[in-house]
Amino acid sequence: MKAKFYGFMVMAASLALLTSCNNSEPVSEDILNGGFESCEEGKITNWTKTGAAFSYRGIVSSDEVNGIKVEKVGKYFFSGIDGGTQQMTGTLTSAPFKLTGTGKIAFKMGAGKNNEKVFIEFLVDNEVVLKVSNTDYNEPYCTTQMVRKIADLSKYIDKEVTIRITDNDNSDDFSYVNVDDFVVCKTEEELKTYEAQRTAELALYSEPPFEEDETSTTIQNPGFETGDLTGWKILSGTAFTKVNICPTSQYYWNDRSVYGYGEYYLDGSNNGATPESAVGSIRSTKFTLAGDGYISFMIGAAPTNCYVALCSGVDDSELIKVTNKAFNDPKLPLTLMRVYMDASSYKGQVVYLKVVDNNPSSGFAFMNVDDFRVSLTADEVKALQLEQFNKIKEETYTDS
Numbered sequence: 289m290k291a292k293f294y295g296f297m298v299m300a301a302s303l304a305l306l307t308s309c310n311n312s313e314p315v316s317e318d319i320l321n322g323g324f325e326s327c328e329e330g331k332i333t334n335w336t337k338t339g340a341a342f343s344y345r346g347i348v349s350s351d352e353v354n355g356i357k358v359e360k361v362g363k364y365f366f367s368g369i370d371g372g373t374q375q376m377t378g379t380l381t382s383a384p385f386k387l388t389g390t391g392k393i394a395f396k397m398g399a400g401k402n403n404e405k406v407f408i409e410f411l412v413d414n415e416v417v418l419k420v421s422n423t424d425y426n427e428p429y430c431t432t433q434m435v436r437k438i439a440d441l442s443k444y445i446d447k448e449v450t451i452r453i454t455d456n457d458n459s460d461d462f463s464y465v466n467v468d469d470f471v472v473c474k475t476e477e478e479l480k481t482y483e484a485q486r487t488a489e490l491a492l493y494s495e496p497p498f499e500e501d502e503t504s505t506t507i508q509n510p511g512f513e514t515g516d517l518t519g520w521k522i523l524s525g526t527a528f529t530k531v532n533i534c535p536t537s538q539y540y541w542n543d544r545s546v547y548g549y550g551e552y553y554l555d556g557s558n559n560g561a562t563p564e565s566a567v568g569s570i571r572s573t574k575f576t577l578a579g580d581g582y583i584s585f586m587i588g589a590a591p592t593n594c595y596v597a598l599c600s601g602v603d604d605s606e607l608i609k610v611t612n613k614a615f616n617d618p619k620l621p622l623t624l625m626r627v628y629m630d631a632s633s634y635k636g637q638v639v640y641l642k643v644v645d646n647n648p649s650s651g652f653a654f655m656n657v658d659d660f661r662v663s664l665t666a667d668e669v670k671a672l673q674l675e676q677f678n679k680i681k682e683e684t685y686t687d688s
């Protein structure tokens with residue numbers, strides 16, 4: 289009797305287990321919340337985090353990160369810089385899904401400069417089968433922008449897949465990651481669309497063409513009057529981008545003018561649009577120095593570790609350096625003051641101008657420049673100095 293009862297209980301337990309398995313929800317064939325369009329208080333829906341790097345506060349609707357358009361998809365994306373400080377680390381793991389269609393997964397990724405510490409893994413049966421890092425990072429042209437990527441997991445069709453995003457970089461050099469729009473490419477047509485998108489984005493964020501004529505005695509776009517950095521080549525860093533070209537009518541500290549020349553000037557901060565910690569350098573087109581060998585331009589802010597240099601067009605050596613000796617806080621913090629270089633000893637040589645911000649700290653750690661004029665005579669320089677002096681002298685000031 290006991291044996292029969294025991295057999296009955298084993299059969300009943302087996303039946304209950306089978307029924308339970310049959311009633312369980314099937315794994316989705318889509319990546320749940322792959323575009324980060326859903327977020328709950330305290331967590332990102334359908335994603336599990338460890339560590340501090342992937343806070344739900346990273347789900348943002350902005351189009352930009354640090355003034356750079358990131359090309360999001362939909363209303364939201366995950367911004368690593370908003371999800372925590374750059375020094376924070378952690379992981380973010382998706383809910384499992386059944387891989388179907390072409391077996392390829394498209395997604396967008398930006399920042400994550402250190403490929404060894406910031407990456408995305410795809411797991412099958414808890415084993416990593418593919419690891420992707422941001423090999424498209426190309427400072428200063430492609431940094432925080434999200435570029436379309438395609439992960440080939442076609443060997444694992446009909447398997448359950450999990451996505452794990454890892455940030456192990458605790459530095460402050462693009463050590464965060466931006467991600468968006470994880471989708472399974474169900475058809476070849478969808479796959480071709482994403483491949484075309486990737487090709488277009490790589491072209492958009494590639495180094496722009498730069499043409500120059502060394503025989504010219506002037507430089508291109510000397511006062512940034514095109515409204516961008518046309519005629520200037522970014523040499524390094526992120527201190528100088530198109531977001532730094534501002535109208536001269538723009539005030540700082542509510543009512544102060546920079547006294548720029550023309551319609552535009554380069555503002556290293558743009559009222560905080562570019563962080564003071566950003567460093568970098570740009571250069572003008574090369575030219576042959578003529579006139580009496582004088583050069584005049586305007587400079588503001590930049591009390592330390594920032595300068596404008598005249599460089600050799602042959603070996604890139606710095607021939608003359610000019611800093612902002614007129615800086616004074618609060619009297620002349622950002623105001624553009626006219627200065628000049630006596631480069632007469634380099635007359636007839638091929639040279640170029642370089643603008644350098646080497647100050648990663650705070651406290652006016654940026655520079656403003658405008659209206660570079662080259663190949664001048666001594667009399668032309670004097671006239672320019674007097675012109676600005678009279679312009680400021682005739683101004684009516686507020687109490688500030």
